[in-house]
Amino acid sequence: MVCQRCGGSGVVWTENGYAECSCRRLDDLRAYLGPMLACVEDREKALVELKKAEPLEDRSQAILRNDRNIVSLIKMMSVAWRPAKFQIVSVTDLNAIEFGRWGEYKSVHDLLGECRHIIVDARFISKGRAPKMREYDEQILIETIRLAMATKDARAVIMLPGTLKPLKDAYQGLLKGWNEIGELYYSKGKIGKFPTDDAKDHEE
Numbered sequence: 001m002v003c004q005r006c007g008g009s010g011v012v013w014t015e016n017g018y019a020e021c022s023c024r025r026l027d028d029l030r031a032y033l034g035p036m037l038a039c040v041e042d043r044e045k046a047l048v049e050l051k052k053a054e055p056l057e058d059r060s061q062a063i064l065r066n067d068r069n070i071v072s073l074i075k076m077m078s079v080a081w082r083p084a085k086f087q088i089v090s091v092t093d094l095n096a097i098e099f100g101r102w103g104e105y106k107s108v109h110d111l112l113g114e115c116r117h118i119i120v121d122a123r124f125i126s127k128g129r130a131p132k133m134r135e136y137d138e139q140i141l142i143e144t145i146r147l148a149m150a151t152k153d154a155r156a157v158i159m160l161p162g163t164l165k166p167l168k169d170a171y172q173g174l175l176k177g178w179n180e181i182g183e184l185y186y187s188k189g190k191i192g193k194f195p196t197d198d199a200k201d202h203e204e
Helices: 024-036 043-052 067-080 091-098 109-114 131-150 165-170 174-181
Strands: 013-015 017-019 061-063 086-090 117-122 153-159 183-185 190-192
Touching: 013 043, 043 067, 043 174, 061 067, 067 117, 086 091, 091 109, 091 117, 091 131, 109 131, 117 131, 131 174, 165 174, 174 190
Parallel strands: 061 153, 061 183, 086 117, 117 153
Antiparallel strands: 013 017, 183 190
16 A cells, blocks of 8 residues: 555655655564564454553563563564664574574574574473473573673563463473573563462463
């Protein structure tokens, strides 16, 4: 659909001369956030959440998988990160980088040095993974946050499953490890430490 303001040219005339049309800025924003928009599970629900969800704090943290939290992340990224490069990686990707099986980066430290903003997609974690690999996963998830905190202007956001239970089942020491290094997680519009009791383990 052709923009009614600029007729598709991308520029408009103002009292101060030519300026970029809002449609061009919107297109640029969509292109920047495209990889994150793909993580939204219910577009209609996300549009409702768009008005209610507050932006995340601009810091390294973890979030539970639900559309409100994803929208809060997107809102923060559009203001605090854009136009800086960001990259979405999986836990398997992090292990591959650390074991030297990713040509572009020799270590997670290199990744954070090159791309200061990373999102780790850990939404589908389960205890079905081999125990040794889960041990590597746990180590790399703790190390990634530690490195992000130690690297100037770096951010690492971990997208978790919808509840903490799969995480506790698969990685029994992870939440304790994250708490020890100061990792926080976003829940119900607030950020705080990971709960250690099962009573608080519910979708938020």
